[in-house]
Amino acid sequence: MAREQFQNLTEPMYYILMSLLKEQCGVDIMEAVYKISNGRVRVGPGTLYALLGKFEKEKMIIETEVQGRKRSYIITEKGKEILLEERRRLITMVEDWDDYMEDKL
Template sequence: MAFGMSEQAYFVLLSLAEEPRHGYGVVQAVKAMSDGRVRLGAGTLYGILDRLVEAGYIEASGELVVDGRLRRYYRLTPDGRAALAAETARLTDLASLARRVLAARPPRAALGPA
């Protein structure tokens, strides 16, 4: 995968898997999905959106003017859905490994200096 998947980018893709959204809608969805842990500022969000568009993972799906302001909507592409699925599988494998390591018996303490 050429695109480096940050946690923030992962949440942006995940928010767009539900439905097309405009920037503020993405911010709100990410905040809700992460229980407020991930918060996206405008500069961060639009940088991520630009990189996701460039990678072919999302595309603009329309624009509306609401209260005199332009809202550009984005949607997930098939490549974006595949990238999201691949990253989800990678994270699942990583979490499984962590559970196995943490559940393993701790190593015996050393008897003295080596």
């Protein structure tokens, strides 16, 4: 079921998972998403914590530390697999574009 739910990742999902290749707390994740996306993607707290909850439920990430209200997370092997599958899907889409559009523009 997890693969179906996360068949295609949204940009925030993709960048959040990328940011969690390193253990981080929520504020650091929001900053990392902004930095990794070169300022194109901003994730607010509501979106972030909703997605972290879904990712954690599907065992794509794990909580690593709790200090008061501050919680830290890191991606799991399952999360890495889904992230890599999404990367492959995006590359395939670009290659399909290149092949099809080669002489059309």
